[in-house]
Amino acid sequence: MRRTWIYAIAALLALFGFADAIYLTIEHVTGQSVRCTIIAGCSEVLSSSYAVVAGVPLALIGATAYFSAFSLATLAAFGYRVAASLLTPLSFAMFLVSLWLIYLQAFVIRAFCQFCLFSALITLLFFVAVLIARRVKSV
Amino acid sequence: MKRILPFIIILAVLGIALVSAWYLTRTMPATTTAVGSQSQQPASTAPQTGSQPQPGQPVASKGVPGAEPAHTLGPANAPARLEEFGDFECPPCGMFHPILVEMHKEFGDKLHITFREFPLTPPHQHAVAAASAAEAAGMQGKFWEMHDLLYDRQKAWKTQFDVRPVFEGYAKEIGIDVEQYKRDLVSEYVAKRITLDGSRGHSMGVTGTPTVFLNGREVPFESLPADQLRVIIQREIASAGKQ
Numbered sequence: 001m002r003r004t005w006i007y008a009i010a011a012l013l014a015l016f017g018f019a020d021a022i023y024l025t026i027e028h029v030t031g032q033s034v035r036c037t038i039i040a041g042c043s044e045v046l047s048s049s050y051a052v053v054a055g056v057p058l059a060l061i062g063a064t065a066y067f068s069a070f071s072l073a074t075l076a077a078f079g080y081r082v083a084a085s086l087l088t089p090l091s092f093a094m095f096l097v098s099l100w101l102i103y104l105q106a107f108v109i110r111a112f113c114q115f116c117l118f119s120a121l122i123t124l125l126f127f128v129a130v131l132i133a134r135r136v137k138s139v
Numbered sequence: 140m141k142r143i144l145p146f147i148i149i150l151a152v153l154g155i156a157l158v159s160a161w162y163l164t165r166t167m168p169a170t171t172t173a174v175g176s177q178s179q180q181p182a183s184t185a186p187q188t189g190s191q192p193q194p195g196q197p198v199a200s201k202g203v204p205g206a207e208p209a210h211t212l213g214p215a216n217a218p219a220r221l222e223e224f225g226d227f228e229c230p231p232c233g234m235f236h237p238i239l240v241e242m243h244k245e246f247g248d249k250l251h252i253t254f255r256e257f258p259l260t261p262p263h264q265h266a267v268a269a270a271s272a273a274e275a276a277g278m279q280g281k282f283w284e285m286h287d288l289l290y291d292r293q294k295a296w297k298t299q300f301d302v303r304p305v306f307e308g309y310a311k312e313i314g315i316d317v318e319q320y321k322r323d324l325v326s327e328y329v330a331k332r333i334t335l336d337g338s339r340g341h342s343m344g345v346t347g348t349p350t351v352f353l354n355g356r357e358v359p360f361e362s363l364p365a366d367q368l369r370v371i372i373q374r375e376i377a378s379a380g381k382q
Binding site for chain 1: 145149153159163231263
């Protein structure tokens, strides 16, 4: 598969993650995320102290990261080499943060939010896509 | 053109995201269910509970009736009538509990408080058990005592595998007949009260907990912190005084 297409798939994955993070950000801003609903575990996770970093909702930080990832992957798909080189550290950092957040959900908060798990899955797939793109030929 | 195309795509996505975010903040989805989602008629007879509302005084002007008599604090003719739909296992409900206690102390006879059961199952595996414990305690006139204990010690019991012995301990602590409590816990009456409160919540558009109505109007969730809720209650009391 051509590298261009892999970057395009990575961009699409980042787009899904971006949508997920925007939804969580809106829930947080409107106060819905800290209300208990039928959505399993989300209120426990999103109302925890880990949902905010220095006063900024973690979901908003996630949305920014996903938008950056989407932008870089799109540029990489169009042949911007600098963007491609920046994608690797960004995707790795996002992957590590996702692992940390899964650890928090499993062992500290002891509740899972499916929106957060979806985000973690997207991050994993994005990281894998970027790694594959680095290894395949550009033509 | 090919060089600027990715920038156009990026800007388009950003634009769509911003517009979508703006739209979603105005129309948040509301999809949830709780015990009592099916419409049911209110119980015609009911044993005594810990607090008695005035006959013929509906707590709020809309929605199907909940369990009667409802669990209330304060005089039924108070100018501010607050109705909470709560889930004992819900952390935000636990956080709202001391705020409501504070409001009750502060406004005294000017505030009438009603608690409605709205256990969310799933995700809260012990929510119905906790609601049943409170209702069973209520049958011996100690609803609010159990209500307070369940919220105050929420973190201690919600992680337990079996909460029954924990709640029996609470029943003993508040001084009710534990054997009677255990019988009431599994009674049809207790189950029906929870179902009726849930039905009322659904008929009033409750989608999560805590949901609070003041004089029949829903108080936005973001207005539930003490400083904001206090202002809203004061406004209602002032408004009632002018009429």
